[in-house]
Amino acid sequence: MFEYCTDPKLIEGFQWWSCYLSNGKHLNFYFSFLVVLSLLALTVPFILLFGFTGALARRASFTPLRWFGTIYTSMVRGVPDIIFFLFVPIAMDQGIEVIRHKIKCSDWSESIRQGNDFVVCTAAKMPLSSSPQWVHETYGFMLATIAFAIVFGAFAANTIHGALGAVPKGQLETGAAFGMSPRQIFHRIHLPQMWVYALPGLSNLWMILIKASPLLFLLGVEDIVYWARELGGSKTARFAYPHGDWRLGYFLFLLVFYLFLTWASEKFFDRLMHRLSRGQNTAASMA
Amino acid sequence: MTFTKLMASIALVALTTTSVAAADTVRMGTEGAYAPYNFINDKGEVDGYEIELGNELCKRAELECKWVTNDWDSIIPNLVSGNYDTIMAGMSITAERDEVIDFTSEYFPADPSSYVALAGADASATKGTVAAQTATIQAAFIAASDATVVEFATMEDTIAAVRNGEADSVLADHAALKDIVDASGGALAFVGDGVSIGGGVGMGVRESDGELKAKFEAAIAAMKADGSLNAMIAKWFDGRKAGY
Amino acid sequence: MSCFDTLTSYGLRSIGIGERLLPKSDFTLCDQVVLIGSGMIWNVYFAVLALSLGFFFAVSLALGRNSDNALFRIPAHAFIFVIRGSPLFIQFFLIYEAFVLIPKMGWDINLGFIEITVETKWLTKAWLGALITLFLNTAGYTANIFYGALQSIPKGDIEAALAIGMSKRQIFWRISFPTMLRLAWPSYTNEAIFLFHATALVFFSSFPAWRQKGDSLYYASYFADKTFNPFVPYPIIAVYFISFTLLIILLFGYVNRRLNRHVASNT
Known part of the structure; x- marks a missing residue:
């Protein structure tokens, strides 16, 4: 990065550190913070989508749909996220490729499972093996997003289901008395009022989501833990910047990062709760 | 719900995108955490003996190659499910692995595994508590011996365990340990006799991918014949004579 | 080998009883179910001990956090903040690193009828070290839940107790504590499930596995690696976790009904 960095063996002190901390590997490390933050931000809409779908399915009058909602939420909640991540994303990946294979290579005569191998035609590969690396990484990132959304969507479904039930009946009955249709009641009263009851649970879920992000490395995304381990591990003379086992330092840095992130989130949710509680007849609005 | 629409359109794009498939792009899987075979260098790129060799093999076989890193634990499942087409990750050819995937002939000779302990320890260190990385052939070897096996998630942890006295010695590939012993400034030393566990290191390919295997096989044979493979091994492994 | 033989040889393999060597080839479904189930012993061990010990520490922490005395309040608050603010994965790493720094020592402790040796080297073993980590983790989360519940106890209840002349001690044991438990119980049920699931993370922590004795994920990944x-x-281990989670829900649901049996409005 700097001019004096051409031969790191000759420099020391501040110069060594400035070169070390700005080498390509560290830039990857810094970039991975953005990856983790954007994954967290991107999963939120999907989590809410899955959460609403699950919660509405559980309230549905159509029995199979209700079963689906209940099974989804209780099954995913019953399995630790780590174990879920160990086999579900790879299954999703194969599933997508099978569908693409069926669409694009319908004339393909060989079977997809050949012994241990999972073989689809070249055009069905997701992404295509000729695609540039960033496409592969984006695809991996998308799979990780969906995997996180499925798991945390189940928790969100539970919270939203509870919150929909917590809206005082009187409010809904008032809507009916005014002659609103069930649809209007749902959109104008039930849904907006639900948020204040769902927010504590959802903010808690966000905190759990933040702290689950080190599991991204299981999904093949090169996240901050991956790079911290990679950078902190001892480096022999084969590397330009040899050093001993520095993982402790890197992990302490991650600790500070996570503490800051959760602290900032907590402040944000406190404010949001305060706003949402305006005009609500709950304890929080009196504070 | 706009989200549903968004999801649906993403799925549609994912299922229908067509593009010109350049059939000759080969995705090469590696671990990137096993110096000097393969590692991530200071620039943040994959580097090492296998990377240089792999690129040379691709050049000779007239293939366009791309490197992909994958966690060691799932490196074979991801090969058979087609996320990449080859594995070059310091992987010894074993009968168990050979049942699931195919190997080219070896491009690195069988390397005895060695024990490393704190400097000054005697051969009894290899009989006591021996550290190894989880799910390696070394871990299985110690488990079957009289010594007590302690398995750690990473190589780094096994070395740390020897340094802080958690384990008496560590068993791993000689070449991987040599770097660490050299860099320890005399704190660590080889101890006892090496043991031969695995076969040579070869490139893993899917069993259904005979054509690709033949191409690389030919390139490896050519590099063995003209001596360039020996030279490359000598370059990365301290002047080691492979004698192909 | 029949499935019954497998059960007798490997059913308790994770705690060192039975065959010394793990199966090496021809893995049957039975092998996988039995060994992974054997590993579940450790997951249950971690969950039960961490939760039951953590409960008491959590109550003290919650009281500390709720205290007027800054000497108790600030450390309790800081502890809860650090535990809740950081991933368990990182806590495992840091605590292991701290434990290996402790010099190896041993003390003989005479309990009158039996003399046992307590050694610091146990701290770096998963059965104690990982247990301590999980214990601290659940204590932090639970303390926060209990603290929230303490804050929500209706003032009127306590004023009424004062009015009839109860001592501070009596108020705590007869009013505050039971009400806190009742209010906190649904969230505490969730925490118990989360902690049980967190025991799967022990496999990814720095704590090593000795003599191939490991938790369920250790064996699951052994099979995934061999086959x-x-x-x-992984689906097998998922089924185990779902079953145990259901058990937790049943158990905690039973306690919840007992805690709430006097509450009239409980529909």
């Missing part, structure tokens, strides 16, 4: 097929062992 190169993740679609058998």
Whole structure:
């Protein structure tokens, strides 16, 4: 990065550190913070989508749909996220490729499972093996997003289901008395009022989501833990910047990062709760 | 719900995108955490003996190659499910692995595994508590011996365990340990006799991918014949004579 | 080998009883179910001990956090903040690193009828070190739940107790504590499930596995590694976790009904 960095063996002190901390590997490390933050931000809409779908399915009058909602939420909640991540994303990946294979290579005569191998035609590969690396990484990132959304969507479904039930009946009955249709009641009263009851649970879920992000490395995304381990591990003379086992330092840095992130989130949710509680007849609005 | 629409359109794009498939792009899987075979260098790129060799093999076989890193634990499942087409990750050819995937002939000779302990320890260190990385052939070897096996998630942890006295010695590939012993400034030393566990290191390919295997096989044979493979091994492994 | 033989040889393998060597080839579904089940012993051990010990520490922490005395309040608050603010994965790493720094020592402790040796080297073993980490983790989360519940106890209840002349001690044991438990119980049930699931993370922590004695995920990944097929062992372990989670829900649901049996409005 700097001019004096051409031969790191000759420099020391501040110069060594400035070169070390700005080498390509560290830039990857810094970039991975953005990856983790954007994954967290991107999963939120999907989590809410899955959460609403699950919660509405559980309230549905159509029995199979209700079963689906209940099974989804209780099954995913019953399995630790780590174990879920160990086999579900790879299954999703194969599933997508099978569908693409069926669409694009319908004339393909060989079977997809050949012994241990999972073989689809070249055009069905997701992404295509000729695609540039960033496409592969984006695809991996998308799979990780969906995997996180499925798991945390189940928790969100539970919270939203509870919150929909917590809206005082009187409010809904008032809507009916005014002659609103069930649809209007749902959109104008039930849904907006639900948020204040769902927010504590959802903010808690966000905190759990933040702290689950080190599991991204299981999904093949090169996240901050991956790079911290990679950078902190001892480096022999084969590397330009040899050093001993520095993982402790890197992990302490991650600790500070996570503490800051959760602290900032907590402040944000406190404010949001305060706003949402305006005009609500709950304890929080009196504070 | 706009989200549903968004999801649906993403799925549609994912299922229908067509593009010109350049059939000759080969995705090469590696671990990137096993110096000097393969590692991530200071620039943040994959580097090492296998990377240089792999690129040379691709050049000779007239293939366009791309490197992909994958966690060691799932490196074979991801090969058979087609996320990449080859594995070059310091992987010894074993009968168990050979049942699931195919190997080219070896491009690195069988390397005895060695024990490393704190400097000054005697051969009894290899009989006591021996550290190894989880799910390696070394871990299985110690488990079957009289010594007590302690398995750690990473190589780094096994070395740390020897340094802080958690384990008496560590068993791993000689070449991987040599770097660490050299860099320890005399704190660590080889101890006892090496043991031969695995076969040579070869490139893993899917069993259904005979054509690709033949191409690389030919390139490896050519590099063995003209001596360039020996030279490359000598370059990365301290002047080691492979004698192909 | 019949499945019954497998059960007798490997059923308790994770705690060192039975065959010394793990199966090496021809893995049957039975092998996988039995060994992974054997590993579940450790997951249950971690969950039960961490939760039951953590409960008491959590109550003290919650009281500390709720205290007027800054000497108790600030450390309790800081502890809860650090535990809740950081991933368990990182806590495992840091605590292991701290434990290996402790010099190896041993003390003989005479309990009158039996003399036992307590050694610091146990701290770096998963059975104690990982247990301590999980214990601290659940204590932090639970303390926060209990603290929230303490804050929500209706003032009127306590004023009424004062009015009839109860001592501070009596108020705590007869009013505050039971009400806190009742209010906190649904969230505490969730925390118990989360902690049980967190025991799966022990495999990814720095704590090593000795003599191939490990938790369920250790064996599941052993099979995934040997058979190169993740679609058998991981669903098996998932089914185990779902069953135990249901058990937790039943158990905690029973306690919840007992805690709430006097509450009239409980529909």
